[in-house]
Amino acid sequence: MALVNEHFLKLPGNYLFADIAKRVNVFRTTRRQAGLISLGIGDVTQPLCPAVIEAMHRACDEMGTDEGFRGYGPEQGYDFLREAILKNDFLPRGIHLDIDEVFINDGAKSDTGNIQELIRWDNSVGVTDPIYPVYLDSNAMIGRAGTKDDEGRWSNVVYLPCTAENGFVPALPDRRVDVIYLCYPNNPTGTVLTKDELRKWVNYALKNDTLIFFDAAYEAYIQNPDIPHSIYEIRGARKCAIEFHSYSKTAGFTGVRCGYTIVPKDLTAATLQGERIPLNPLWLRRQSTKFNGTSYLSQRAAEAIYTPEGKSQVKETIAYYMQNASRLLDTLRGLGLEVYGGENAPYVWMRTPDGVSSWQFFEQMLYGAQVVCTPGVGFGPSGEGYVRFTAFGSHEQTEEAIERIEKWMKR
Numbered sequence: 001m002a003l004v005n006e007h008f009l010k011l012p013g014n015y016l017f018a019d020i021a022k023r024v025n026v027f028r029t030t031r032r033q034a035g036l037i038s039l040g041i042g043d044v045t046q047p048l049c050p051a052v053i054e055a056m057h058r059a060c061d062e063m064g065t066d067e068g069f070r071g072y073g074p075e076q077g078y079d080f081l082r083e084a085i086l087k088n089d090f091l092p093r094g095i096h097l098d099i100d101e102v103f104i105n106d107g108a109k110s111d112t113g114n115i116q117e118l119i120r121w122d123n124s125v126g127v128t129d130p131i132y133p134v135y136l137d138s139n140a141m142i143g144r145a146g147t148k149d150d151e152g153r154w155s156n157v158v159y160l161p162c163t164a165e166n167g168f169v170p171a172l173p174d175r176r177v178d179v180i181y182l183c184y185p186n187n188p189t190g191t192v193l194t195k196d197e198l199r200k201w202v203n204y205a206l207k208n209d210t211l212i213f214f215d216a217a218y219e220a221y222i223q224n225p226d227i228p229h230s231i232y233e234i235r236g237a238r239k240c241a242i243e244f245h246s247y248s249k250t251a252g253f254t255g256v257r258c259g260y261t262i263v264p265k266d267l268t269a270a271t272l273q274g275e276r277i278p279l280n281p282l283w284l285r286r287q288s289t290k291f292n293g294t295s296y297l298s299q300r301a302a303e304a305i306y307t308p309e310g311k312s313q314v315k316e317t318i319a320y321y322m323q324n325a326s327r328l329l330d331t332l333r334g335l336g337l338e339v340y341g342g343e344n345a346p347y348v349w350m351r352t353p354d355g356v357s358s359w360q361f362f363e364q365m366l367y368g369a370q371v372v373c374t375p376g377v378g379f380g381p382s383g384e385g386y387v388r389f390t391a392f393g394s395h396e397q398t399e400e401a402i403e404r405i406e407k408w409m410k411r
Contacts (some may be wrong), residue, residue: 190341
């Protein structure tokens with residue numbers, strides 16, 4: 001008989017946002033007249049910018065002609081997009097990469113979940129806490145994370161707490177760790193690392209032969225010019241880090257699906273015999289076998305955000321969301337609440353008042369204000385006592401949510 005992969009049975013019954021959706025549906029069945037506003041899941045609301053729409057239309061027209069039709073595309077992505085990435089995302093920051101180090105994907109979630117296939121199941125893993133759930137869940141699915149205790153901690157994971165008490169700056173591990181996940185600007189806390197802080201991680205990785213998985217999905221939201229947009233701004237990072245990017249939040253591609261991953265040719269991992277193996281060709285082999293590639297239409301759409309018109313239009317949309325973040329920050333602070341993030345990222349991280357648990361506050365706000373947030377504990381043990389708000393709503397939705405929250409909390 002076929003035997004199930006029992007590591008899946010160790011996972012929580014639902015993915016975090018599926019659990020939120022389930023509770024929201026229960027609310028809707030009992031409060032049919034209540035109109036909910038969601039500041040929970042980080043999906044975008046603003047339309048694709050005109051430059052992207054025009055590019056997709058042109059690509060569709062091409063596909064309808066004999067000379068312009070495209071079938072299977074190259075596994076790493078089309079050169080026109082990879083060259084645009086190198087020219088616009090890295091060269092202006094003094095980062096020189098080879099085109100074969102760029103891998104186009106269908107969004108950062110896929111690659112951040114799949115990248116762990118490149119390493120042995122018994123590698124140790126370190127994560128900042130709280131953290132995007134996909135990192136841990138994908139490692140748990142093959143047994144690398146161990147077992148989960150009653151507080152939500154995996155037995156084989158090194159947790160690096162990020163809380164108000166340490167300024168949301170994680171301390172370096174007090175022992176060697178094989179693989180470390182970093183996400184900056186951070187999801188869920190909305191906080192960032194300075195160049196000096198990020199340099200400490202690169203130096204630690206080089207000293208300890210540690211591999212860093214660096215998720216830069218929200219780098220386009222950085223407002224402070226002193227905050228690094230890429231880990232490769234730090235000398236030596238090419239030898240220790242893989243970096244993930246997404247157009248989902250940068251350009252509203254949550255429904256279009258496109259992003260990219262950088263796997264430097266300098267990056268290696270060891271066999272049990274001590275032989276150093278380059279990871280770049282291994283990732284190409286994996287992608288060629290298990291990934292069908294990103295559609296031609298999506299890649300032409302992504303290319304369009306690098307045009308002068310596209311850059312201007314995307315910048316406007318990002319400013320739109322950051323205005324929401326600013327309004328949330330000002331309002332919640334005005335109510336006397338502790339809030340963080342929201343200045344270089346589209347997320348606002350709030351400590352729950354009076355020691356209320358994350359899920360309890362979620363329920364209270366859901367039924368009291370008809371506003372949906374995300375319980376912080378869903379992102380890890382150090383998220384208990386916090387909730388996350390997203391700035392991805394419309395101005396109108398955000399303002400209405402703010403009014404409801406103010407009215408509810410002043411009762």
